Amino acid sequence: MISQPARKRLNIRMPALGGQGAVTAAHIIATAADYEGYYAVSNPFFGAEKRMAPAESYARIGIEPIYDRGEVVYPDIIMVFHHHVITMGKSYTMPFYSGIKRDGIIIINTDEELLKPEDYKKLESINVKVLNFPATKIAIDIAGTELSTNMAMIGVLFGATQIVGLPAIEEGIKSRFMKKFVASGGTASLDSALERKFKKKLELIEKNLNTAREAFNMALEWAKENGISPMLPPAPMKKQEPVQA
Amino acid sequence: MGNNGVYQGVNKSGQKIVSPDYMLFEAPREKVFMTGSEAVKEAVKRASVDASVSYPITPQSEAAHLIGELWVEGYVGVYFRGESEFGVMSEVAGCSMAGARVITTTSGPGTLRAMENFPMWAGSRLPIQLVLMARGVNSPLSIQPDNLEISFLLDTGCMIWHAENAQELFDMILAGFVVAEKTDVHVPIITAIDGFFISHTRESIMIPPEDIALPPYNPYVSPTPIIDAEIAPGRYIKDPFVMKSNYISYATHASWQWEVRAAIERSRPYAKHYLRGLIEEFGDSEAELVFIASGTAASQAKEATRMLLDEGIKAKVVKVKSIRPFPHQELLEATKTAKYIIVPEFNVVGWLEREVRASFYGKSNATIIGTPRVAGGMTMPPEIIYRDALKILGKEVSYVL
Amino acid sequence: MSFNIYKVNEELREFMPPEILELEEKATWGNPKRGVMDLPYAKELLEEHSLCAGCPESDAFRYILASLPNPEDTIIVNSTGCTSLVFPQIALHTVHSLFGNQNAVASGIKRVLEYRFPNKVKDVVVLAGDGATVDIGLDCTLQSFFRQEKITTICYDNEVYANTGGQESGLTVKGHVFKMAPKGKQWDKVPMWQLAIDSGCHYVVRMTVSSPRRVEQAVKKAIYVAREVGPTYIHLYTPCILEIGRNSDEGLEEMKLGDKERFSFFEYMTPQAEEVIKRKKEEGLI
Numbered sequence A: 001m002i003s004q005p006a007r008k009r010l011n012i013r014m015p016a017l018g019g020q021g022a023v024t025a026a027h028i029i030a031t032a033a034d035y036e037g038y039y040a041v042s043n044p045f046f047g048a049e050k051r052m053a054p055a056e057s058y059a060r061i062g063i064e065p066i067y068d069r070g071e072v073v074y075p076d077i078i079m080v081f082h083h084h085v086i087t088m089g090k091s092y093t094m095p096f097y098s099g100i101k102r103d104g105i106i107i108i109n110t111d112e113e114l115l116k117p118e119d120y121k122k123l124e125s126i127n128v129k130v131l132n133f134p135a136t137k138i139a140i141d142i143a144g145t146e147l148s149t150n151m152a153m154i155g156v157l158f159g160a161t162q163i164v165g166l167p168a169i170e171e172g173i174k175s176r177f178m179k180k181f182v183a184s185g186g187t188a189s190l191d192s193a194l195e196r197k198f199k200k201k202l203e204l205i206e207k208n209l210n211t212a213r214e215a216f217n218m219a220l221e222w223a224k225e226n227g228i229s230p231m232l233p234p235a236p237m238k239k240q241e242p243v244q245a
Numbered sequence B: 001m002g003n004n005g006v007y008q009g010v011n012k013s014g015q016k017i018v019s020p021d022y023m024l025f026e027a028p029r030e031k032v033f034m035t036g037s038e039a040v041k042e043a044v045k046r047a048s049v050d051a052s053v054s055y056p057i058t059p060q061s062e063a064a065h066l067i068g069e070l071w072v073e074g075y076v077g078v079y080f081r082g083e084s085e086f087g088v089m090s091e092v093a094g095c096s097m098a099g100a101r102v103i104t105t106t107s108g109p110g111t112l113r114a115m116e117n118f119p120m121w122a123g124s125r126l127p128i129q130l131v132l133m134a135r136g137v138n139s140p141l142s143i144q145p146d147n148l149e150i151s152f153l154l155d156t157g158c159m160i161w162h163a164e165n166a167q168e169l170f171d172m173i174l175a176g177f178v179v180a181e182k183t184d185v186h187v188p189i190i191t192a193i194d195g196f197f198i199s200h201t202r203e204s205i206m207i208p209p210e211d212i213a214l215p216p217y218n219p220y221v222s223p224t225p226i227i228d229a230e231i232a233p234g235r236y237i238k239d240p241f242v243m244k245s246n247y248i249s250y251a252t253h254a255s256w257q258w259e260v261r262a263a264i265e266r267s268r269p270y271a272k273h274y275l276r277g278l279i280e281e282f283g284d285s286e287a288e289l290v291f292i293a294s295g296t297a298a299s300q301a302k303e304a305t306r307m308l309l310d311e312g313i314k315a316k317v318v319k320v321k322s323i324r325p326f327p328h329q330e331l332l333e334a335t336k337t338a339k340y341i342i343v344p345e346f347n348v349v350g351w352l353e354r355e356v357r358a359s360f361y362g363k364s365n366a367t368i369i370g371t372p373r374v375a376g377g378m379t380m381p382p383e384i385i386y387r388d389a390l391k392i393l394g395k396e397v398s399y400v401l
Numbered sequence C: 001m002s003f004n005i006y007k008v009n010e011e012l013r014e015f016m017p018p019e020i021l022e023l024e025e026k027a028t029w030g031n032p033k034r035g036v037m038d039l040p041y042a043k044e045l046l047e048e049h050s051l052c053a054g055c056p057e058s059d060a061f062r063y064i065l066a067s068l069p070n071p072e073d074t075i076i077v078n079s080t081g082c083t084s085l086v087f088p089q090i091a092l093h094t095v096h097s098l099f100g101n102q103n104a105v106a107s108g109i110k111r112v113l114e115y116r117f118p119n120k121v122k123d124v125v126v127l128a129g130d131g132a133t134v135d136i137g138l139d140c141t142l143q144s145f146f147r148q149e150k151i152t153t154i155c156y157d158n159e160v161y162a163n164t165g166g167q168e169s170g171l172t173v174k175g176h177v178f179k180m181a182p183k184g185k186q187w188d189k190v191p192m193w194q195l196a197i198d199s200g201c202h203y204v205v206r207m208t209v210s211s212p213r214r215v216e217q218a219v220k221k222a223i224y225v226a227r228e229v230g231p232t233y234i235h236l237y238t239p240c241i242l243e244i245g246r247n248s249d250e251g252l253e254e255m256k257l258g259d260k261e262r263f264s265f266f267e268y269m270t271p272q273a274e275e276v277i278k279r280k281k282e283e284g285l286i
Helices: A022-036 A117-125 A135-142 A148-160 A166-178 A184-197 A201-225 B019-026 B036-045 B061-072 B087-099 B106-114 B119-125 B148-153 B166-180 B247-266 B268-274 B296-310 B328-334 B351-360 B380-394 C001-004 C011-015 C019-024 C056-067 C101-118 C132-136 C138-146 C192-198 C212-228 C248-260 C270-282
Strands: A009-016 A039-044 A055-061 A079-080 A104-107 A131-132 B030-035 B051-054 B078-081 B102-106 B131-134 B159-160 B189-194 B202-207 B279-283 B289-293 B315-320 B320-323 B339-343 B368-369 C074-078 C093-096 C123-129 C152-157 C204-210 C232-237 C266-269
Touching: A009 A022, A009 A148, A022 A039, A022 A055, A022 A148, A022 A166, A022 B030, A022 B202, A039 C123, A039 C152, A079 A148, A104 A148, A117 A131, A131 A148, A131 A201, A135 A148, A135 A201, A148 A201, A166 A201, A201 C204, B019 B166, B030 B036, B036 B061, B036 B166, B036 B202, B036 C192, B051 B087, B051 B339, B051 C101, B061 B078, B061 B102, B078 C101, B087 B102, B087 B106, B087 B119, B087 C074, B087 C101, B087 C138, B087 C204, B102 B106, B106 B131, B106 B148, B106 B166, B119 B247, B131 B148, B131 B166, B148 B159, B148 B320, B159 B166, B166 B189, B166 B202, B189 B296, B247 B268, B279 B328, B289 B296, B289 B351, B289 B380, B296 B315, B296 B380, B315 B328, B328 B351, B339 B380, B351 B368, C056 C123, C056 C212, C074 C101, C101 C123, C101 C138, C123 C132, C123 C212, C132 C138, C132 C152, C132 C192, C138 C152, C152 C192, C152 C212, C192 C204, C192 C232, C204 C248, C212 C232, C212 C266, C212 C270, C266 C270
Parallel strands: A009 A079, A079 A104, A104 A131, B051 B078, B051 B102, B102 B131, B131 B189, B159 B189, B289 B315, B289 B339, B339 B368, C074 C093, C074 C123, C123 C152, C152 C232, C204 C232
Antiparallel strands: A009 A055, A039 A055, A039 B202, B030 B202, B159 B320, B279 B315, C204 C266
């Protein structure tokens, strides 16, 4: 049970490897939360990210204005994008869950168990739940490419936390791919690689949405099974439901 | 937005010209979700900017790219990549001397590479705007957040404002031109942010419509002649006076330097108006524990203040928006009830603490403590500020992470 | 025309010093055919100077200022050194900002003037010494050439840092003993005119200032080409008579020696520059 009714903020840390789209995921997560009516901020780890080297990004979602900036040292949620974060220590913090707050959640992209009994012992002592989730597998099954792993991770986050619904997630994904977006040269070239693979942008968005949706529903089920209630109070600036096209 | 008298024709980009007050305070605003770098683009787009020169350095590159996009889109008249920050700051000086409203951006080592130019800008009374996205300097190499470089700029004769977030940066860029270009001010304006924390962070900000813009710069309000061969040249045109060795030239040079500092002082009423005050207060007005902070450190202190207020501790943040001019009176006034003044900073030297100490010497009985000092790229979790504050108050640190 | 800015306000006429009144009455404004032959009759744009007596740099200043085809719309950008002693005496818009950044400042000025006054001709001319052009400012000099800035760069090569007391410069000849090269300079004089060609200048000339008419020709060619095509470079030998132990009346003799050896007249132009020069000659402007 989540025993912290006073929680006003979710700080999310996303350890990943360069090229997995964790920066894009943080961007979409914050955009979706903003669209849902929460205060939201996202930022990448500040450094020279390289393909397959450790890369982290962060999102903060809350019910009051967010001032806090920079790396999330004390997260409520940790989303591990790649098993190397755990198995090879490709993480900015050791262990990767250092700083996790009481009643938090750890989501790991894996189809096998990576944590040791002593890890579980530690995490259980502060009521942190662990969700092993095969995000890459789902991305390949649904979108046909592991490049959509980040979309699955977005879906699983919001399914597990139950704070942002599917319409807002769709809005976040659409705004990321429809609008001109400049993050860095590297991201631009990744985008064009993605586009080449999918040929059409709309097709790409649809596949991404489907991936996120599937992950969302699976995680929602997990949350209900584990008795996890929504991790934040309702959004303070809730919009009208968008009219579905 | 009818014809309510704020429109004064169109600028070279075809945008409707509005008064600075309308732009900053009255125009309807729309929420957008973007990075600080993108906010720079949106501000420049509405600022009737004539020229910008760029050079790559992390973390300011993206803002510089985006100004280049504005040039392609027709919102900026002159744009190119210079050869180095020294070259760039000289090129924008040339642009400004020739009568342009100019903006440029730099970071960390770039600031130091360009250093010789900043006092020259001030001495030449050029109202250039430098958006400074602070990062560590090479001592040794770092590309991470760290605002040590601001301390090097304090005595260059430039105005320095320190924005806390993308919203404030957006507004400061627009206000910066307005204040810096006043005839009785007319000195450079450095609008600083903590790089990465603002430039690379995506957040929601409110911006006015893109079809309105600030009134274009009128170069003939300059207190020194513009170098465009359209007005009579002065006998001493933007010259230092060193080539004459006599007492008149010494006195002239000295008084010229004083005048630059006096010009910064004269920016106070304008800055107060357009920034809505040189400081901002957050928290308990009767606080005994007061954080004085600027930029991102103010953000982190606000989060810590929330935690302290939750514990029933009277705390507040006094955010310093303007470093030059320095808000001596405002800070004294805002810390009247303070027993402890804590100055958290993102640099190893504690330049803001020094400023506060010098300003408060003999005028305040509060104990001033510079902590935490975060540098080299480390983040400043509010929990750490909170912990330090409790220690200073002699209280038990009860918060459990 | 911008020479109107030299008209004296009638209300203030009685208070104006004679050199200002002369600028209005006797300077050659609005006449692109002006040149060094006007020197004995017209009011010069240089009012006295603060260089050493007999300094060839002062000759260069007088000839260049007399030859500008469009002085009322010409901006002079200077740098630090002996030349910086002169610019407050020049009756045009001049700039000094830092040591070595002259071509960067000139780039900014030129581009903004083109933007602000698209229908006017505004010439930007850099006048700087060898230290400023080739040593401390080499980056800014060459980069302005690479960028094809439409400015004319004139280097006063006296082969030494004269204003600071006679130190070796990049343009000092190999073996010459100056301060900071107490064993004699260890490396060759920098062939700046060649660097200018390789870096994209469209008109390059190397010469002394022994012949006023030849200076006039070079200045006019360089400015006309810069206006239409791109960067131009003039390399002038203006020996420091003080530092090489010459008397005040021996500058001309030294330059004439230079004409015969390492400063023998050398001129380079691209086909585009040649076309402009040919046309200007046909128009009787060169």
